[in-house]
Amino acid sequence: MSLLGLIADADERGLAASGLACLDRCLPPPEDGSDPEPLRPLWAGCETGAEWATRLDAVLAGLGPAGSGAPGTGDTTTRVVALLHDAPRNFEAAPLRAWADACSLLALDVHGRFDFPSATDPDALNRCREGGPVYGGPLLVGELRRQAEILETLSEGTETTGGATGLRRVMDLSVEGRRVLRAVMSRRARGRTRPGAP
DSSP states (O other), X not given: OOHHHHHXXXXXXXXXXXXXXXXXXXXXXXXXXXXXXXXXXXXXXXXXXXTHHHHHHHHHHHSXXXXXXXXXXXXXXXXXXXXXXXXXXXXXXXXXXXXXXXXXXXXXXXXXXXXXSOOOOHHHHHHHHTTOOOOSOHHHHHHHHHHHHHHHHHHHIIXXXXXXXXXXXXXXXXXXXXXXXXXXXXHHHHHHHSTTOO
């Protein structure tokens, strides 16, 4: 099934967790020593929606000023925080689906921007999500695969292994992806701060 098909079929839990995972992977590492996992409190609200809005407000209050990440990542931080502000307070399928879709596209765009070759055309990214050919490098390909695996894991977890197990697996997948992207972001930032770098 295509990525868009998986999003269309997901329930509230799957939509909330997949959207959160996309933003969690893309948030650049803080430079000021603040919490490296500021979105973590939201994970507990993904299972049933309990205190979702309260946890969301707490996460937003705890985030530093947008753009406070590593050099060259300020725009990414701003976009992630903006989507967190857009997250629905009601734990319902329709608004969560629209939000998860936007989070999915943002994550693909961010990975495409840091990829080689760069791949950020919205139409091309949507075709990838529809199951079409992928015109991008390993970061984009890996993110597409990760998003699909997360949604599949959440769907299977609901039916067989239990919600908590599925969410733990999703968190593991997201942490793995975050490490990969942050390593690329850090390398890019170091390159920009070297003498003579553009």
